[in-house]
Amino acid sequence: MHEVAQSPWVAFAYLVAGVCFILALRGLSHPATSRRGNRLGMAGMAIAVVTTLVTHVPVIVDVLPPGAVGLDDWAKPRVDWVPVVEILAAIALGAVIGLTTARRIAMTAMPQLVAAFHSLVGLAAVLVGVAAFLNPAAFGIADIVTPMIGQPFAVIHQVSRIELILGVAIGAITFSGSVIAFLKLNSTMSGSPILLPQRHAINLGMALAIAFFAYGFYATQSPLDFWLVTAFAFIIGFLLIVPIGGADMPVVVSMLNSYSGWAAAAMGFTLGNTAMIVTGALVGSSGAILSYIMCRAMNRSFISVIAGGFGAVAGGGAGGEAIDRPWKRGSAEDAAFLMKEAGQVVIVPGYGMAVAQAQHVLREMADKLKEHGVRVKYAIHPVAGRMPGHMNVLLAEANVPYDDVFELEDINADFAQTDVAFVIGANDVTNPAAKTDKSSPIYGMPVLDVEKAGTVLFIKRSMGGVGYAGVDNELFYRDNTMMLLADAKKMVEEIVKALG
Amino acid sequence: MTFVSILSIFVLACFVGYYVVWSVTPALHTPLMAVTNAISSVIIVGALVASAAAGVPGAKWLGLTAVVLASVNIFGGFAVTERMLAMYKKKER
Numbered sequence: 001m002h003e004v005a006q007s008p009w010v011a012f013a014y015l016v017a018g019v020c021f022i023l024a025l026r027g028l029s030h031p032a033t034s035r036r037g038n039r040l041g042m043a044g045m046a047i048a049v050v051t052t053l054v055t056h057v058p059v060i061v062d063v064l065p066p067g068a069v070g071l072d073d074w075a076k077p078r079v080d081w082v083p084v085v086e087i088l089a090a091i092a093l094g095a096v097i098g099l100t101t102a103r104r105i106a107m108t109a110m111p112q113l114v115a116a117f118h119s120l121v122g123l124a125a126v127l128v129g130v131a132a133f134l135n136p137a138a139f140g141i142a143d144i145v146t147p148m149i150g151q152p153f154a155v156i157h158q159v160s161r162i163e164l165i166l167g168v169a170i171g172a173i174t175f176s177g178s179v180i181a182f183l184k185l186n187s188t189m190s191g192s193p194i195l196l197p198q199r200h201a202i203n204l205g206m207a208l209a210i211a212f213f214a215y216g217f218y219a220t221q222s223p224l225d226f227w228l229v230t231a232f233a234f235i236i237g238f239l240l241i242v243p244i245g246g247a248d249m250p251v252v253v254s255m256l257n258s259y260s261g262w263a264a265a266a267m268g269f270t271l272g273n274t275a276m277i278v279t280g281a282l283v284g285s286s287g288a289i290l291s292y293i294m295c296r297a298m299n300r301s302f303i304s305v306i307a308g309g310f311g312a313v314a315g316g317g318a319g320g321e322a323i324d325r326p327w328k329r330g331s332a333e334d335a336a337f338l339m340k341e342a343g344q345v346v347i348v349p350g351y352g353m354a355v356a357q358a359q360h361v362l363r364e365m366a367d368k369l370k371e372h373g374v375r376v377k378y379a380i381h382p383v384a385g386r387m388p389g390h391m392n393v394l395l396a397e398a399n400v401p402y403d404d405v406f407e408l409e410d411i412n413a414d415f416a417q418t419d420v421a422f423v424i425g426a427n428d429v430t431n432p433a434a435k436t437d438k439s440s441p442i443y444g445m446p447v448l449d450v451e452k453a454g455t456v457l458f459i460k461r462s463m464g465g466v467g468y469a470g471v472d473n474e475l476f477y478r479d480n481t482m483m484l485l486a487d488a489k490k491m492v493e494e495i496v497k498a499l500g
Numbered sequence: 501m502t503f504v505s506i507l508s509i510f511v512l513a514c515f516v517g518y519y520v521v522w523s524v525t526p527a528l529h530t531p532l533m534a535v536t537n538a539i540s541s542v543i544i545v546g547a548l549v550a551s552a553a554a555g556v557p558g559a560k561w562l563g564l565t566a567v568v569l570a571s572v573n574i575f576g577g578f579a580v581t582e583r584m585l586a587m588y589k590k591k592e593r
Contacts (some may be wrong), residue, residue, distance in 0.1 A: 017542070021539045022517075024539065025520045025521060025535070025536070026523070028525070028531060028532050029524055029525060030536070031527065031588040031590075032590075034531065035582065035585045038581050038582055038585060041518070041538065041539055041578060041581075042578050044539070045541075045542065045578070048544075049544060049548070051563070052524070053548060053552075056548060056552040056553070058553070061592075078505040080554075083554075083560075085566060086551065086564060087551050087564070088546060090565075090567040090568045090571070091567060091571045094568045094569065094570065094573075094574070095574075097572045098572040098574065098575030098577070099576065101572075101576050102576045102577075102579035103579065103583070107584070110530055110534075110580075113580065114530075114533050116539045117534075117576060120541075120569045120572055121540050121541055121543060121570070121573055123538065123569055124543050124544070124547060124566040124573075125543055127547070127552060127562045127563070127565055127566035128546035128562075128563070130562055131547075131560075131563045135553055135555060135559035137553075137555070138550065138555065138559065139546075139548060159503050191570055198572045210522055253553025257532055257533055257537065260537065261540050266548045268506075269503075269506055269510070271546055272501045272506055273546075274509055275542055275545065276545055277510045277513060278513040278516075280510075280513075280540070281514040281517050282516070282517040282520070282536065282539070283537075283539065283540040284514070284517065285514055286517060286521045286533075289522060290521075290529060290532070290533065293529075318566065320541075322585070335576060380526075380527075387530060388530060388532075389526060389527075389528060391533070392526075392529075392530065392562075393531070394529070396584070396587040396588045397587050401589055401592070402588050402589065402590050403590060406529070407526050441551040
């Protein structure tokens with residue numbers, strides 16, 4: 001229906017929007033080009049929205065009275081301004097909410113914000129899918145059949161039925177899954193996994209039910225099947241994320257990112273819209289790759305993350321017997337002296353640093369060290385924050401220049417030439433047991449080789465606690481390790497004072 | 501467009517996505533998630549089609565609601581990405 005009336009320029013405009021989105025991601029290959037990329041993304045979105053508004057602007061065509069002559073002007077289609085104003089008001093309302101949130105949000109709360117945003121994409125996809133189901137003619141996906149007796153009705157094309165039901169199902173899973181991820185990341189809900197009995201059987205049953213009713217919708221266009229698929233998809237999204245523990249949230253957020261992309265792609269198929277399909281594919285692959293990177297950084301398989309439960313069992317007995325081993329304690333003055341005399345200091349920040357809000361005073365410390373002629377670098381493990389790249393943002397916010405910040409594979413060889421490794425708020429990602437102890441739950445996980453540095457300074461609140469993975473850290477008991485037991489922020493403040 | 505031509509675009513775009521995303525520096529993975537989130541709100545196109553169409557009032561109101569949700573995401577997503585990217589600075593020297 002709509003395809004017939006569309007000018008080739010419309011398809012071209014959507015293609016341009018799609019290319020803008022590709023270039024937006026391409027710009028993120030380097031911080032220097034990233035802002036230009038983001039602007040291109042905005043331009044692409046503007047093109048897509050304006051094109052849609054212009055081609056779908058609602059019109060009123062007045063019906064000519066029979067026998068009327070000389071009223072040609074009257075018969076011309078006119079723009080129906082009421083829906084246009086409604087749409088612009090809806091966009092303005094969204095803009096105000098979105099811009100206010102973006103301005104106010106703390107950088108530490110970024111993972112929650114992204115999860116919340118994903119839930120909105122998911123819900124929007126569901127609403128669009130339902131709207132397309134209720135008014136298929138407007139989306140150009142149905143033929144109107146007029147039977148001999150009764151009302152004319154819309155028959156949705158079979159291929160569109162598949163696209164529609166897929167879009168709605170993925171959108172619903174994205175929505176409910178993201179809501180749970182948001183609640184967990186926001187600590188509104190406990191981060192520990194909630195394990196239902198027989199959860200794998202329940203999930204399998206749900207998945208089969210969705211497939212069964214989706215087939216029913218495909219075969220008969222039954223409204224009941226449509227609503228059942230939507231309802232089950234909402235429930236399974238909830239059930240899938242509830243058993244996943246806080247430590248695995250970076251994977252979950254990336255995975256939901258991917259889902260929101262696939263939902264957009266499915267809707268793009270329904271509308272035959274290039275911009276939506278290209279975007280969906282980009283976002284879908286992006287989320288999938290990020291999930292893969294996060295899994296690799298934790299040496300976990302994607303399946304084991306999705307199956308859930310990590311962090312529920314590991315917290316127990318492990319490492320208890322090691323507490324009595326001898327270890328060395330240092331003061332802020334010792335730390336300041338060691339670092340002042342060093343040639344190179346590598347700072348290893350973890351999420352604990354962000355929790356203690358120590359990033360700003362940490363940069364002050366780095367500045368002081370640089371004044372003393374010390375070379376300062378930062379080493380970031382891929383899972384150092386609560387989402388991919390989170391730690392880099394937190395350091396950037398504290399005005400740490402990005403060329404001082406290094407990824408695991410770029411800095412690991414450097415530790416052997418480093419005089420002091422300064423570990424703050426990180427734990428599991430520095431544990432040498434990951435390389436040597438086959439019985440350790442984190443065995444095989446790539447870690448930062450901090451123990452190769454001349455001295456390791458390790459800030460920790462007390463000797464008792466363990467990391468996310470619930471294992472003791474071999475590093476604490478090494479000869480070249482000095483434990484600085486205090487609140488991270490206070491300790492760094494004292495070191496800054498001692499540096500003079 | 502035929503289903504096959506749409507599918508071709510989709511498959512090729514997946515490959516483009518794969519290579520482009522691997523070229524993103526890990527330091528910018530959080531902005532990457534924020535911006536992909538913003539652009540996946542291109543779903544607003546479907547929402548606009550639904551809101552502009554006459555005939556079924558229910559579909560229209562669902563469409564308008566989806567327009568609000570998607571534009572929260574578009575404006576919020578791009579703005580927060582811009583805010584983050586502005587913080588990444590080179591060494592002064």
